[in-house]
Every structure is written in structure tokens, then in C-alpha cells.
Amino acid sequence: MSVATQREPFLVMEDVSKVYPTSKGPYTVLDGVNLTVAEGEFICVIGHSGCGKSTLLNMVAGFNHPTSGEVRLGSKPITKPGPDRMVVFQNYALLPWRTAFENVYLAVNAVHPNKPQAEKRAIVREHLAMVGLSEAADKKPPQLSGGMKQRVSIARALAIRPQVLILDEPFGALDAITKEELQEELLKIWNDHRCTVLMITHDIDEALFLADRLVMMTNGPHAKIGEVMEIPFPRPRDRARIMEDPQYYKLRNYALDFLYHRFAHDE
């Protein structure tokens, strides 16, 4: 039995479909997506480019709405963005003319305008420290490496203390070593704070290291959830140890087979 079925449903996608109007007529991206996520779960979503992963996560963020069906958090339908759900994008989305500190401060200030300034500054410092960026607080994004910029984005999202952290391929633009470092940091932060995480990735090894469950989407149009894989490795996870586990390769091959044989892309 999955973690989600053992616990109260927290985030629910119920029969979600999305149709975009296009010049060639209606284009059905998602068709009947159902997923129940428990509070504190770490979910990775994988699927070929264009199948609708961002469309789905944007509905959880509240930037986009289902054409039919419903996305609920707690028992409330999600209708608009809110500080209970924060998004980290692949391209960081930082203000380049503001320092790392200011980028995080602006978000904290937007959500807590009435908190005393000293308290807001303390929240910013705490979260920059959490991602190892205390020394770089006064640097602006052009002076930061890709990994550092993504750390600022993660600090900014977490400083709001969201219930759901949505990560849209956050490490896709980083080199392999930086990516592994950030995966370790994200996992440590998640272990300490346990918010619910939804993360899009194209990297099966990343998903196997991070997630409780891997959601595998079929190809679009009319994409849906093909399968959900339970990732059974105990936590805290150690990358070297799980890679020695024979189950690791079984799960990896299963996901690869799903993507490259059963739902191979046409092109």
C-alpha cells in the first residue's frame, strides 16, 4: 500500500483535463489525470517533453486552471496562486539588479508586510544560511554561478514556508557535480522541514535518489498518468548505498523501459 493511501489525502488531482485553444482547434494536453499526494510526500514527475508536466504543476501553483476536474489542497479547490505553494523554476527567475538577500527579502516582505523588519531580515538570513549562501548575500545574480542562483531561488521559496514546494526541472541547467550537491542539500532541507514536494525532472537517477514516488506520464496529446512507482529506499538516503542496491537498477530499468519503449517519443 502506498504512503498516500495510508495517510489523509492532502493534495488531490481529480480527473484533471486541460484543453488549450489553438489556431488548429482545441488541443487536449491532459486527459483525466488522477493523483493523491499525502502531506510531506516527495513526488517526482517524469515524462517526455511536451506531455504536460508543467501544465499540471502550474495548476497546483494556481497559474493555470483545469478545463475539467479539480485540484484541491486540503479540501479547498486551488483557484489562484498563494504563499502556501511556492515554485522554483529552471531559469531561477531572480531579479538581476537585486542582491541575493534582497531577492529573498522581497518575497518575505510580500507575504508578511506587517512583520517587523528585523524579523523579516532574520528569516532571510536563516534561509540563505540553509542553502549555504550567507557569504554571497550581497552579490547580485550576474555575480553568482548557476548553482548559487538556484540556491537563492530555493531559499526564496522556502523562506515563505510553503506547504507545497513545486520544482520545475530545477537542476536541469546545472553541471553534474553541482546538480548532485543541490540534490543532497534539497534532501537535507526536506528531511528537516518536510513540506510536500512536487518536482519535474528528466533525470531518473535524480528521481530515484529524491522521491517517495515517481509519477510517469504517458505522451501527449491526451496525456495521463501511466504509472506511479514507489521508491522504497529508506531515509536518510545515501547515494552510494542506494546505487549498490540491486533494486535500484530494477527500478531504473523499469522507468527507462516506460519512457523509451512503452511510451517512446515519436520523433
Ligand SMILES: Nc1ncnc2c1ncn2[C@@H]1O[C@H](COP(=O)(O)OP(=O)(O)OP(=O)(O)O)[C@@H](O)[C@H]1O
Ligand atoms: N498556453 C498554451 N496554449 C497552447 N498550447 C500550450 C500552452 N501551454 C502549453 N501548451 C502546449 O501544451 C503541451 C504541454 O506543455 P507543457 O509545457 O506542460 O509540457 P512539459 O511536459 O512540461 O514539457 P517540457 O518537458 O518540454 O517542459 C505542449 O505541446 C505545449 O506546446
